[in-house]
Amino acid sequence: MAETKKRFRPSLTAYRALENEVSELKEELAKYITMKNTLEKSNELMEQELDRVRKSNIELGKLNGQLCNELQVIKSRGFWKRLFNRE
Numbered sequence: 001m002a003e004t005k006k007r008f009r010p011s012l013t014a015y016r017a018l019e020n021e022v023s024e025l026k027e028e029l030a031k032y033i034t035m036k037n038t039l040e041k042s043n044e045l046m047e048q049e050l051d052r053v054r055k056s057n058i059e060l061g062k063l064n065g066q067l068c069n070e071l072q073v074i075k076s077r078g079f080w081k082r083l084f085n086r087e
Contacts, residue, residue, distance in 0.1 A: 010018065
């Protein structure tokens with residue numbers, strides 16, 4: 001006949017120690033979940049800010065192109081137009 005292992009029966013002190021360990025692990029898990037939610041929210045806000053900055057960058061690029069064209073037109077004026085500051 002094969003020997004069967006006896007069931008582990010903790011003492012009251014061991015049982016309370018295990019309960020404390022479980023409660024500590026639950027607290028750590030709650031902190032982790034809160035931290036995860038905070039990070040996800042932060043990532044979402046950072047993504048929105050990045051989209052806003054990209055749109056702003058596109059607009060500024062267009063404005064820069066227009067101003068460069070205007071500057072080129074001003075620089076390529078003839079002598080008399082430059083002298084009298086006329087377009």
